[in-house]
Amino acid sequence: MKVLAALSGGVDSSVAAAMLVAAGDDVTGVHLRLADAEPAAALHGCCGVADAEDARRVAQVLDIPFYVWNFKEVFAGAVVADFVAEYARGRTPNPCVRCNERVKFGALLERALRSGFDAVATGHYALLHPDGGRVRLCRAADRAKDQSYLLARLGQSELSRALFPVGGETKERTREIARSFGLRTASKPDSYEICFVPDGDAGGFVERALGGARPGPILDPSGAALGEHAGIHRFTVGQRRGLGLHGPEPRFVLALDPERGAVVVGPEDLLARSGLEAEEVRWTAGQAPEWIGAVQVRAHGPEIPATLEWTEGDRARVRFARPEGPIAPGQLVAFYAGDEVLGGGLIARGLG
Amino acid sequence: MQTPTSIYLDHAATTPLRDEARAAMLPFLGERFANASSLYASAREARKAIDEARERVAAAVGARPEEVVFTSGGTEADNLAVKGAAWHAREQGRDAVVVSAIEHHAVLDPARWLARQGFRVTEVPVDEHGSVRLEALGRAVDARTALVSVMWANNEVGTIQPVAECARIARSAGALFHSDAVQALPWILVDAAVADLTSLSAHKLGGPKGVGALIVRRGVKIQALMHGGGQERGLRSGTYNVAGIAGFGAAAEATVSRRDTISARVAALRDSLARLLGERITGISVNGHPTERLPNSLSLCIEGVEAESLILLLDAAGIAASSGSACTSGSSELSHVLLAMGVPRRLATGSLRLTPGAGTTVEEIETAAGRIAEAVRTLRR
Numbered sequence: 001m002k003v004l005a006a007l008s009g010g011v012d013s014s015v016a017a018a019m020l021v022a023a024g025d026d027v028t029g030v031h032l033r034l035a036d037a038e039p040a041a042a043l044h045g046c047c048g049v050a051d052a053e054d055a056r057r058v059a060q061v062l063d064i065p066f067y068v069w070n071f072k073e074v075f076a077g078a079v080v081a082d083f084v085a086e087y088a089r090g091r092t093p094n095p096c097v098r099c100n101e102r103v104k105f106g107a108l109l110e111r112a113l114r115s116g117f118d119a120v121a122t123g124h125y126a127l128l129h130p131d132g133g134r135v136r137l138c139r140a141a142d143r144a145k146d147q148s149y150l151l152a153r154l155g156q157s158e159l160s161r162a163l164f165p166v167g168g169e170t171k172e173r174t175r176e177i178a179r180s181f182g183l184r185t186a187s188k189p190d191s192y193e194i195c196f197v198p199d200g201d202a203g204g205f206v207e208r209a210l211g212g213a214r215p216g217p218i219l220d221p222s223g224a225a226l227g228e229h230a231g232i233h234r235f236t237v238g239q240r241r242g243l244g245l246h247g248p249e250p251r252f253v254l255a256l257d258p259e260r261g262a263v264v265v266g267p268e269d270l271l272a273r274s275g276l277e278a279e280e281v282r283w284t285a286g287q288a289p290e291w292i293g294a295v296q297v298r299a300h301g302p303e304i305p306a307t308l309e310w311t312e313g314d315r316a317r318v319r320f321a322r323p324e325g326p327i328a329p330g331q332l333v334a335f336y337a338g339d340e341v342l343g344g345g346l347i348a349r350g351l352g
Numbered sequence: 353m354q355t356p357t358s359i360y361l362d363h364a365a366t367t368p369l370r371d372e373a374r375a376a377m378l379p380f381l382g383e384r385f386a387n388a389s390s391l392y393a394s395a396r397e398a399r400k401a402i403d404e405a406r407e408r409v410a411a412a413v414g415a416r417p418e419e420v421v422f423t424s425g426g427t428e429a430d431n432l433a434v435k436g437a438a439w440h441a442r443e444q445g446r447d448a449v450v451v452s453a454i455e456h457h458a459v460l461d462p463a464r465w466l467a468r469q470g471f472r473v474t475e476v477p478v479d480e481h482g483s484v485r486l487e488a489l490g491r492a493v494d495a496r497t498a499l500v501s502v503m504w505a506n507n508e509v510g511t512i513q514p515v516a517e518c519a520r521i522a523r524s525a526g527a528l529f530h531s532d533a534v535q536a537l538p539w540i541l542v543d544a545a546v547a548d549l550t551s552l553s554a555h556k557l558g559g560p561k562g563v564g565a566l567i568v569r570r571g572v573k574i575q576a577l578m579h580g581g582g583q584e585r586g587l588r589s590g591t592y593n594v595a596g597i598a599g600f601g602a603a604a605e606a607t608v609s610r611r612d613t614i615s616a617r618v619a620a621l622r623d624s625l626a627r628l629l630g631e632r633i634t635g636i637s638v639n640g641h642p643t644e645r646l647p648n649s650l651s652l653c654i655e656g657v658e659a660e661s662l663i664l665l666l667d668a669a670g671i672a673a674s675s676g677s678a679c680t681s682g683s684s685e686l687s688h689v690l691l692a693m694g695v696p697r698r699l700a701t702g703s704l705r706l707t708p709g710a711g712t713t714v715e716e717i718e719t720a721a722g723r724i725a726e727a728v729r730t731l732r733r
Contacts, residue, residue: 069660
């Protein structure tokens with residue numbers, strides 16, 4: 001099989017490529033250039049050039065062809081602009097979800113297929129089980145590393161051409177495999193930040209993109225003003241820190257109101273929701289399932305037992321077995337039946 | 353999997369080492385290791401090789417031996433010319449630099465760096481063939497201009513620039529004229545008397561990588577970038593790269609002695625490649641000047657094809673080609689040269705540079721045309 005391995009420069013994608021090479025596949029490595037790297041930052045191992053060099057070195061050791069492909073424009077438009085726009089309207093985007101659906105299994109997969117490849121491989125921790133004419137997407141063997149949530153919006157046309165070779169491994173085992181191939185990424189630390197926000201300050205990044213702070217009021221649930229904030233883009237539903245409020249009771253962000261530019265805060269128990277409504281839903285099988293067992297509403301978040309109340313077009317309503325929170329609009333909701341991913345959508349709103 | 357026979361069509365990126373160059377280098381990679389600046393017999397042998405190479409390089413461009421300043425390559429020669437001339441001229445009250453918009457980054461980036469140091473830098477536009485607009489150049493040059501830099505021939509599209517006219521414009525304002533002749537020297541006459549400063553590189557004409565020269569005409573004053581042992585009349589300190597310089601001299605002499613014959617033959621190969629591709633691929637256009645173009649240069653835009661995918665397929669088919677210059681094709685940015693020529697972004701994404709060389713055969717051209725057409729068909733499916 002002719003496989004295009006997306007090499008990020010990290011250990012997981014390195015091992016994914018190595019496992020395919022060992023299995024006898026015809027593998028070509030591609031590193032995606034997604035942003036302009038600051039040369040000085042690259043020296044400190046933050047992003048960009050240093051990762052591209054690690055990716056190239058892995059390809060050399062595996063003795064596979066290697067290319068750097070420039071996806072800056074598509075990434076800026078489909079991921080970064082979406083990230084900024086979502087925060088600006090008081091929602092909490094997940095850029096990795098967007099990148100997976102629009103870049104890695106969007107533009108890259110399309111180009112790979114056109115260039116004669118049969119599949120695109122990444123270092124995601126998730127399992128693919130062919131079942132009759134379709135492919136089931138399931139949680140990874142290593143639940144602590146499971147990334148099926150981030151892939152929940154992929155459909156059959158993407159999953160049938162995707163390979164996640166490390167999905168059956170533990171992280172420790174992945175590092176062992178990297179060492180056994182002599183890959184220099186073996187001991188590279190995991191990255192947790194958003195790749196285009198290396199300093200971790202998403203609020204500051206959005207603010208620079210928006211051209212400045214957008215101050216507004218902090219309100220309590222009754223509408224009484226408690227203080228000022230620098231912009232709703234700096235907050236997420238459920239957030240406690242950064243409000244600058246003093247008082248005996250801890251207060252949490254309950255809602256973000258883009259119309260008034262307001263951050264609504266209150267005690268933790270007001271975060272609980274009985275369910276949620278989702279939009280832009282994509283079902284893994286191509287059509288809505290009969291039932292779901294649970295949902296997950298943030299990366300590495302807990303599984304919430306839930307039932308599907310209704311679906312209509314690309315919208316769906318979910319009822320939780322018991323109230324849960326926080327539910328942040330804009331976040332991905334992934335639908336599960338046991339270990340299997342049934343689909344994913346964006347949270348439109350939590351239900352009272 | 354069977355690997356197809358490889359065909360090298362990227363001579364603008366680099367060329368194979370000529371036998372004459374290798375032979376000239378080998379002694380200095382072995383027993384003749386002495387430092388050319390030392391004072392004993394073996395050092396004199398090394399010094400002799402350098403001085404002979406200096407004569408050969410000078411002869412290749414019609415310069416005097418003492419006008420040759422050996423550098424680590426074309427990039428250093430360009431940096432030395434642009435920064436060295438600008439720094440010197442600032443002391444004389446001139447603080448402006450004029451370059452063409454299609455210069456190699458080894459000229460453009462030093463110029464932009466000078467702009468951050470307070471120099472006024474003007475990038476002069478080119479026409480649709482990639483020729484610098486002389487009237488715009490004339491307007492850009494004034495009494496503040498320290499240096500005008502226009503390349504002898506462009507590395508991406510091969511357009512030969514009107515350097516004599518550019519030099520006249522520069523000198524009429526009392527400015528120095530520099531030309532990057534790295535791509536031109538292997539293929540066409542380069543007369544160093546035209547410019548005050550001329551950049552050359554060894555590896556584009558069958559010499560080794562890591563050696564070049566800046567021709568600094570007599571009486572032209574620039575400042576050094578490297579300070580130290582005072583080699584090259586103080587303009588380029590650093591222990592001599594004896595083997596590299598010896599190889600450069602041999603390659604330059606051998607190239608120039610047979611240049612007319614080789615250029616005519618390679619131009620015919622290039623034209624037949626263009627014809628074969630034109631017959632087999634629709635939506636293909638040739639970039640650069642129709643006549644004033646380097647004989648081995650074939651820059652194409654292919655509609656509906658992304659260069660990155662095409663290069664990958666051609667690589668798998670054994671064809672070594674570039675989407676633009678070798679430096680940027682590591683991750684292809686849209687070519688600043690094509691954009692400056694007014695090529696639409698949509699077309700510039702599908703740029704392909706094919707540069708045959710002295711060793712390219714008719715059979716290779718025919719095979720390559722077939723494989724390229726096949727790759728384009730695949731991508732357009």
